[in-house]
Amino acid sequence: MSKAVTIFDTTLRDGTQGEGISLSADDKLKIAKKLDQLGVHYIEGGIPGSNSKDIEFFKRVQEFGLSATVTAFGSTRRKDSIAEHDPNLNRILESGAKATSLVGKSWDFHVHTALQTTLEENLAMIYDSIAYLKRQGMEVLFDAEHFFDGYKNNPEYALAVMRKAEEAGADWLVMCDTNGGTMPHEVYDIVSNLASRVTTARLGIHTHNDCELAVANALNAVRAGAEQVQGTMNGYGERCGNANLCSIIPNLQLKLGYNVIENDQLSQLTNTARYVSEIANVHMPVGQPFVGTAAFAHKGGIHVSAIMRDSRTYEHIAPETVGNRQRVLVSELAGQSNILSKAQEMGIKFDPENEETRQVISKIKDLEHQGYQFEGADASLELLLRQANGEMKELFVFESFKMLVEKSAGKPVVSEAFIKLKIDGNSLYTAAEGNGPVNALDNALRKALISYYPALKNIHLSDYKVRVLDDKDATASKVRVLIESKDASNSWSTVGVSGNVIEASWEALVDSLRYALQGQIKLEHTEVISAGQGLVNH
Structure with a gap:
């Protein structure tokens, strides 16, 4: 019989001493419940009497009936x-x-x-x-x-x-x-x-x-x-x-054979790690062992070809054991196996002998050479694959946009976007303000589309990142924009690249809405979307 090891979690006490981490009493109670579900044996709540948050925590946690021993x-x-x-x-x-x-x-x-x-x-x-x-x-x-x-x-x-x-x-x-x-x-x-x-x-x-x-x-x-x-x-x-308990627990249980937590609890490890990361508002490294998004990600074509035959060729455990999943990345290193694997994951049928498959690989390599990166923008990648497979439907036709940014002495900057579109043959011209150019574009685009696609009201931008690709041209450098969007149950990321940050943002923004709507909107007698200088025209 395997020997048991007890897990003592001190995230709520020692963990909060990490730089940039501050948890409210409610935060600590939420994390405590999640840790209890994971099956840790002790949860160290803090220092009683040291501050009002810890006093409140110890008072309220007694009502939760946790299986773990609160310490x-x-x-x-x-x-x-x-x-x-x-x-x-x-x-x-x-x-x-x-x-x-x-x-x-x-x-x-x-x-x-x-x-x-x-x-x-x-x-x-x-x-x-x-x-x-x-x-x-x-x-x-x-x-x-x-x-x-x-x-x-x-x-x-x-x-x-x-x-x-x-x-x-x-x-x-x-x-x-x-x-x-x-x-x-x-x-x-x-x-x-x-x-x-x-x-x-x-x-x-x-x-x-x-x-x-x-x-x-x-x-x-x-x-x-x-x-x-x-x-x-x-x-x-x-x-x-x-x-790091996210590494210690699976190593003890899966590698060294100790009894730590139940197997169904171990399968909650990734979800728990990411939940705690969200509550603590701390970015979780993609390469974190066992629970990181890249822990079971494969990029090299030879690797992907092998794992499609048997995942044990390049994975030391089954990702599902710790609640993670296998990911295949598509980039300039991608081969046919990568594309086929991603298409299969997305429910897209691709014939490996088809010329279209080779063309998609070539197009992705060319876009990556221009600065696009699809490893963190699966939604943009899926749009490319579905377009190549003839599945995309036109939601609107882009004609033009204009930006007005005004700064007056002693007043905040005002951004206003003007957009021209066609939907079902109808011309639309809308304008909207925002707290920045990208927000103004987002507001104007939604204003134009919302009556046609009411589902947009449930979609919002949750993250926006800009990366300078080559700083030798200073302020004229090409940039890559990554946008993360969410609805009630899902999140997805899209990418845009340009020497103009507004254009790059527009590309990523349009792709974000296209991705959200293409699974919900059933339009007939339409063609593939035209998004100005978006990805589809590259």
């Missing part, structure tokens, strides 16, 4: 004081949490420098604090701060700290690589040594990623005897972050 964070009593009178310890008890992660010093350097007390008093602080909380019926996880640095500097004292915590009744002894500078072989050796000395408490590991080794160190600690791993979703945390 409060705190530190040992102050030097030369009494545990029962320590406000920090009493706030932990008042929080309603059933468990606490209590941090204490295990590096003699920190005892002398940070606490400015004696080694003996530090041991007393640890013992008194743990014993007091245990008498009140709490589960105590002792976080030995800087344990590995302390062990390397003074192993006798670091081990004495752990013995004292165990004597006081600590349920878990958690070894912290607080500075993130320990090597994997050192972690294994040190954890093995401590594991041979512990009699009643269980061991945990808490690593930081300053040397890009947090995951490796956590895995090595488990191999050496640790039964609990502490970390954060997406590796959020101070400086370079904490151990």
Whole structure:
């Protein structure tokens, strides 16, 4: 029978110490529910009494009936004081949490420098604090701060700290690589040594990623005897972050054979990682292992040809195991296999022997040479493929647009767009203002189309990015515009390229609306759309 490993999530506490991350009480409660569904065993909610958000969190989370153990964070009593009178310890008890992660010093350097007390008093602080909380019926996880640095500097004292915590009744002894500078072989050796000395408490590991080794160190600690791993979703945390649970969980379960969470919970990993990223408003790296959008993405033609036969040729696990999916990218490196795979994914029938397939490949390569990039603009790619397959229908005929941008002294900039279109043979001329040229174009286009295509009211632009392709021409450089749009249930991205940022934006904007509407609008007796200087005319 496989050995079990307990997961302790500290996203809501340690993770919020990452630069640019700030969570409201509502945010923390939403993430806690999502983590509970994932199956983590402990959720560290924060520091009771430290701020109004954490106070509210601990008060409200008790109503949720979570399966995970909600844990409060705190530190040992102050030097030369009494545990029962320590406000920090009493706030932990008042929080309603059933468990606490209590941090204490295990590096003699920190005892002398940070606490400015004696080694003996530090041991007393640890013992008194743990014993007091245990008498009140709490589960105590002792976080030995800087344990590995302390062990390397003074192993006798670091081990004495752990013995004292165990004597006081600590349920878990958690070894912290607080500075993130320990090597994997050192972690294994040190954890093995401590594991041979512990009699009643269980061991945990808490690593930081300053040397890009947090995951490796956590895995090595488990191999050496640790039964609990502490970390954060997406590796959020101070400086370079904490151990990334999105990598630790599948590595433990799928690679090392430990029991961590249920298989159906593991399949929620990608969704959970992205959900937390959205709530935290932090961009998630596309190449993040297991859960990133590029984790199972294939671009080289030889690779794609092979995975179409058997995905195991270039994938170390089935993406669905962790809730991700296989993606085939189309670019200047694309071969016939890439196009056929993408067409199959989009439900488009392509004959590999057909001349049209070769023409599409050639066209994509030419557009990529001009600066288009379809890896992040699947909607624009799908429009090209459907057009080549004769599936696109005309929604409107573009004739012209004009922009007016006016800046007066002491007044904000005013942008106004004028657009001429034809729909079903009817000429339309509309104008609209916006808080910028692209917004004005978007407003004018929607104004013209909304009576014909009411579905537009549910579609909005959610992201807009501009990339200068070659800065040698300074302000005359060609730019690439990526637009992300959303409706109630889906999102999609489109691309435009031009030496004029307004034209590039127009291309991406038109493609965005075409993509949204082509699946909803059934027009008869129409031809393929003409979008001015859009992609279809390249």
